Amino acid sequence: MALLEIRDVVKTFGDFTAVNHVSLAVEAGEFFTLLGPSGCGKTTLLRMLAGFEAPDSGEIILDGRNMANVPPEKRPVHTVFQNYAIFPHMTVAQNIAFPLKMAGVPEPELKARVEEALEDVRLQTFAKRFPHEMSGGQRQRVAIARALVNRPRVLLLDEPLSALDAKLREQMQIELITLQKEVGVTFVYVTHDQGEALALSHRIAVMNKGQVEQLDVPEAIYSYPKSRFVADFIGQCNLLDATVREIGSDRMKIEIAGVGMAEALPVEGASVGKTGALSLRPEKIKLGVTLPSDDPDEVHFKGRVHDCLYLGDVTIYIIELDNGMLVETMLPNSDPGKAKFFDDNDAVELAWRFDAGHFLPA
Amino acid sequence: MAYNNNRVSKWLISGPPLLYLILFFAIPTLIMAFAAFRFPGDYGGLLPLVGTNDAGATALLVNSENWRDYLTLENFGRFFDDPIYIELFVKSFWYAGITTLSCLVLAYPLAWLIARSPKKYRDLLVLLVILPFWSNFLIRVYAWMIILGPQGYLARAANGVLALFGVGPVQILFSHFAVIVVLVYVHLPFMVLPLYANLEKHDMNLLDAAQDLGANTWQRFWRITWPLSLPGVFAGAALVFIPALGMFAVPDLVGGTDGFMIGNLIKQQFLDSRDWPFGSVLSIMLTLAVLLLAAIAGWLGRGGKRDAL
Numbered sequence: 156m157a158l159l160e161i162r163d164v165v166k167t168f169g170d171f172t173a174v175n176h177v178s179l180a181v182e183a184g185e186f187f188t189l190l191g192p193s194g195c196g197k198t199t200l201l202r203m204l205a206g207f208e209a210p211d212s213g214e215i216i217l218d219g220r221n222m223a224n225v226p227p228e229k230r231p232v233h234t235v236f237q238n239y240a241i242f243p244h245m246t247v248a249q250n251i252a253f254p255l256k257m258a259g260v261p262e263p264e265l266k267a268r269v270e271e272a273l274e275d276v277r278l279q280t281f282a283k284r285f286p287h288e289m290s291g292g293q294r295q296r297v298a299i300a301r302a303l304v305n306r307p308r309v310l311l312l313d314e315p316l317s318a319l320d321a322k323l324r325e326q327m328q329i330e331l332i333t334l335q336k337e338v339g340v341t342f343v344y345v346t347h348d349q350g351e352a353l354a355l356s357h358r359i360a361v362m363n364k365g366q367v368e369q370l371d372v373p374e375a376i377y378s379y380p381k382s383r384f385v386a387d388f389i390g391q392c393n394l395l396d397a398t399v400r401e402i403g404s405d406r407m408k409i410e411i412a413g414v415g416m417a418e419a420l421p422v423e424g425a426s427v428g429k430t431g432a433l434s435l436r437p438e439k440i441k442l443g444v445t446l447p448s449d450d451p452d453e454v455h456f457k458g459r460v461h462d463c464l465y466l467g468d469v470t471i472y473i474i475e476l477d478n479g480m481l482v483e484t485m486l487p488n489s490d491p492g493k494a495k496f497f498d499d500n501d502a503v504e505l506a507w508r509f510d511a512g513h514f515l516p517a
Numbered sequence: 518m519a520y521n522n523n524r525v526s527k528w529l530i531s532g533p534p535l536l537y538l539i540l541f542f543a544i545p546t547l548i549m550a551f552a553a554f555r556f557p558g559d560y561g562g563l564l565p566l567v568g569t570n571d572a573g574a575t576a577l578l579v580n581s582e583n584w585r586d587y588l589t590l591e592n593f594g595r596f597f598d599d600p601i602y603i604e605l606f607v608k609s610f611w612y613a614g615i616t617t618l619s620c621l622v623l624a625y626p627l628a629w630l631i632a633r634s635p636k637k638y639r640d641l642l643v644l645l646v647i648l649p650f651w652s653n654f655l656i657r658v659y660a661w662m663i664i665l666g667p668q669g670y671l672a673r674a675a676n677g678v679l680a681l682f683g684v685g686p687v688q689i690l691f692s693h694f695a696v697i698v699v700l701v702y703v704h705l706p707f708m709v710l711p712l713y714a715n716l717e718k719h720d721m722n723l724l725d726a727a728q729d730l731g732a733n734t735w736q737r738f739w740r741i742t743w744p745l746s747l748p749g750v751f752a753g754a755a756l757v758f759i760p761a762l763g764m765f766a767v768p769d770l771v772g773g774t775d776g777f778m779i780g781n782l783i784k785q786q787f788l789d790s791r792d793w794p795f796g797s798v799l800s801i802m803l804t805l806a807v808l809l810l811a812a813i814a815g816w817l818g819r820g821g822k823r824d825a826l
Contacts, residue, residue: 207728236722242741254730257732
């Protein structure tokens with residue numbers, strides 16, 4: 156049985172449905188992420204797990220125990236808040252000792268466990284410092300150590316890295332993964348940053364308008380988005396309007412509006428005449444001055460470079476197809492002699508394997 | 518040049534208030550401190566140090582031989598010789614202490630409620646707290662004389678109940694109780710305002726975090742809200758304690774003979790007995806006592822922090 160189960164949970168605020176019939180299960184030891192834009196209900200769901208909000212209907216089961224009517228202070232769940240919420244009048248050690256004191260842990264054991272927690276987040280030398288004497292990243296670590304010190308069953312993290320600058324955020328991501336492996340506590344992580352979600356999570360639930368749009372491992376979420384929303388929200392994605400023309404056993408033919416026929420993997424919900432969009436990641440598209448067009452597994456088109464965005468490690472080329480449709484592609488700048496491969500207005504050919512794209516029925 | 522201009526504007530800004538404080542606070546304090554070592558004049562005031570000498574000219578009367586006729590420690594001796602003065606000090610500190618504590622107990626929940634009420638109502642509620650200032654201080658105290666007086670509902674109700682037990686009647690007006698009730702009433706806003714200013718700034722996330730980490734309502738208050746509100750508590754306590762300590766109008770009006778405080782004695786020395794030197798001694802001793810108390814409070818405050826884990 157899963158450690159944490161959310162069963163058909165609904166939460167409304169007045170007319171606004173924040174969480175709309177959400178069900179999901181989190182396994183013990185998992186790094187589980189709730190990903191979505193602001194207002195998608197992820198934070199409300201997290202606050203219900205912590206106990207600060209009660210669901211209108213549905214159940215939250217933790218460790219086989221129904222959490223209804225269990226107040227936040229009685230739940231074996233701790234939260235790392237977005238703004239850290241470090242107690243400003245306490246030293247780092249006092250902050251970390253707080254949950255242990257509340258749990259009535261006796262003094263000698265308390266001291267040892269605070270030491271240990273400080274070690275976990277590499278803040279041993281900061282024990283006697285006050286929060287205002289520390290940097291954002293250090294305060295973040297204090298918040299994590301404080302929430303982990305008495306080993307909650309689940310650690311909830313509410314956009315914990317959003318206040319840090321990009322460089323520090325990346326460093327903290329690595330630390331979080333390491334820490335989670337070390338302590339083995341189940342993490343439920345809320346973020347709107349898709350890159351962060353892909354990098355950290357074992358599984359991701361992509362949320363939109365109070366519902367879970369897709370729940371899967373990061374690779375599947377990225378490569379096979381199940382809806383237009385997921386495709387659009389996670390990473391860069393070309394969405395080419397298309398209509399299904401023929402369905403075979405292992406592939407189907409679709410017509411990309413104004414461009415031509417292409418092959419794609421058959422998907423659930425597709426039928427002849429069904430409209431939708433072909434989702435295609437920029438890095439899955441091959442680009443060249445000429446490309447062999449005889450491979451039956453490849454889809455092949457001609458175009459012209461419309462724009463280049465040089466990003467250093469890669470360059471993004473916006474290709475204009477013959478009908479004026481724009482397709483985003485990306486090539487690593489792997490040739491040591493050249494900064495990039497093409498320039499504006501170069502005639503190019505582009506191709507992708509039939510299974511690189513993914514048809515999303517409308 | 519820029520540096521110079523900066524310095525000039527700094528003096529222009531801080532000069533006038535500084536001058537004001539020197540003229541009307543520092544110098545008078547020194548004059549009063551000096552007065553404590555002098556003799557009273559024949560008709561009140563102070564024995565003049567400057568006057569007409571034997572030759573008929575205006576000159577300094579005091580010199581190296583006769584200074585003992587002009588300067589003395591006798592006034593201080595009088596303060597320490599009769600225990601009644603120390604007792605009056607202790608009593609006044611006691612009154613001011615009870616007043617401060619009562620104000621704190623009443624003001625804290627009020628300030629907390631205002632700080633937690635919807636933003637649009639807060640200014641209105643703060644206005645209501647300071648509304649009593651719009652009517653004259655003496656009128657408000659006279660109103661209390663009616664409320665506490667023998668014909669007031671309060672006294673009649675209390676004595677009615679007491680009569681059932683065959684006790685009484687008691688006098689409420691002109692008692693310790695009346696003095697403290699009115700002192701609390703008069704000073705309450707001075708406690709509410711700094712507490713409110715402090716509590717309003719508290720980050721509610723901290724309480725959520727404390728609850729999340731296992732603290733119940735009581736623990737959340739004593740471990741988070743209360744320690745974070747201490748600056749407001751100290752500010753309010755100072756604003757109540759110090760004026761309450763020196764208050765003479767309230768004990769004059771509602772205290773009767775029981776409610777006499779150090780402020781009344783000082784006023785009596787200056788205005789009725791016209792013994793300025795002894796009045797000065799009392800004032801200085803009061804100032805020193807308050808400073809000593811503040812120093813002890815500060816020292817205790819620092820000690821508490823050093824205890825940190």
